[in-house]
Amino acid sequence: MGAYLARRSMAAVPLLLGVLTLVFLLVEAAPGDPFRFEPASGVSGAAQRTLRRAFDADRPLVARYVDWMRGFLVGDLGVSFTYRRPVSDLIREAGANTIVLAGLATLLQFLLGTAVGLAAAGSRRRWVDRSLTGLSSLVYSLPSFWLGLALVWLFSVRLGWLPVSQMHSVDAAEHSPGWRLVDFLRHLVLPCLALTLPAAGGIALYVREEVRALLGRAFVQSARARGIGEKALVMRHSLRSALLPVVNLFGLALPGILGGSVVLEVLFAWPGMGRLAYQAVLAKDEPLVLGCAWVTSVLVVVGSMMADLMSSWVDPRAREEAM
């Protein structure tokens, strides 16, 4: 197991290097220059040159590339052009906000999706299965930000129960910690729901298919022949095997937890990673774009590694195959 882990990590290094190089070249190729000001702005040419030097943006391409690569190794991601703060600080703050939103949503997706999928697969009544499956595929088809808009329209515009966007109310600082927590949770509900429901629908369909396929297999049939009830068949005999692909999905969902859902974060003005990266690209804030890309790429690589590790833990056969 240790050797397996080591080999997977070794294979990840060139992958990460490749991703970082590609992102660097992409950002370099994008037009626009954050240090070019309109003549009317009153910023002199000398001041522009000073700014450029202060942010280390005046050095040749290769030198900056090498510098950045070295920076990533020691965890120094440079200083953002637009925020004038270390990129690592910005990412830490935005990352925390995203973990709360996307982490909770991911957890709910898997709990809800697995539960609905199991209920649909295990139900002996055809209409229960069909309505759960139908509902899941319906929800799975909704564009997540359309669902977000619909929720905002219902709960904020029509009913006025929940706030439209942001993470806190404007006057939150004046209130007690308890009030602030409730305020925060109220802001969390809508983006979390919009993020949870479509993916939960997809997971439910997936789990149902897997469990249904397993229920037809010989080992389950023999258990059924021994007189074991349908519920026990689903829960005890197929669940473990059916969870394998779910575990795999979870590893693949990991980058999403930190990468954030850009569209929903933009829609709900949630100050997370996705929104940070989006604004950084629009402002051509090179260090910030590269920093965000670095975090996401590391997560993608780690996520797929974790998926492999977890499936080899649940199912020893997968370990044999991967070796």
Place this chain on the structure above:
Amino acid sequence: MRRSGWEVVLTSAWLGAVLLAGICAPWLAPLPPDLQEDVAGARYLPPLTRADALRLSSERVQVVTSLRATPAGWTGIRNGRREEFAASEVLGVPTRRFYLLGTDSLGRDLTSRLLFGIRHSLVVTASSALLAVVLGVAVGSVAGLAGRAWDAGLMRGVDVIRCVPRLLLVLVCASLFPPSTLLLVLVLGATTWTGLARILRGEMRVLSRSDLAAAARASGASPLRVALLHLLPQTAPLLAVNTALRLADIILLEAALSLLGIAAPPPAVSLGGVMASGSDALADAWWIAAWPGLLIAGMVFALRSAGARFLRLPDPPSVA
């Protein structure tokens, strides 16, 4: 998922209707999609509104509801207020307007915009999916068939592209060139092909060891001929499923990009664009965002059920 016949009929009928609506949009649309007759008078009219367009002598058009003839001319409600129009002011007879799905913030008819939006989205998603499938098949087949060096090189490249955050890729690509429909197609196609490349590579590796490939090689077919005429047709069911699922993904992605401001420039009307424009007017007019969203959901739903159905096809008959 076992499906009964009527579900298949329903899915096909719905997809066919959407396709037909897109193709026939110029003849079905009651008004030009970007006609702004009267921004103040026609904006945010709810669905099923009946109105009349009055052409005034100043060549301006006024859209009014509950129009009535009076001894002096016409009276009707425009922008929430009752207004009088002298008979001498009005040119000709008022034209009837029926806004089936309502109007948007510039007083444009949403029915017409949606019809043209379907047309645009069909063109964009179909060409992007075509591009993605061609790229995926080409890279996947070469990696699966052309030997270890090609395999290693191409698949590492695919891994790298898969690990780059997709939105970053899209945003940077989109900021490189001025916005156009072609760019949107290129961006959507170029960022969605990697999954298919991996699947095709696996499939081709298996197929290249089959008796089918051996027989073709033994009969003297060139490697290219074996790949294109003997092995590729074997992957047709797989490709059909993946194309259907890819189309659904691209429709969703295109809608999401519209919200982030990456879309074909204005004369083009896209479903995602209409939905994005409705997000600003949620309190005034829920219908602007509602219709395109439901339409997109319906298309995605149908495409995915079609894909799920094909997934259950038996294996293609063996040649050997």
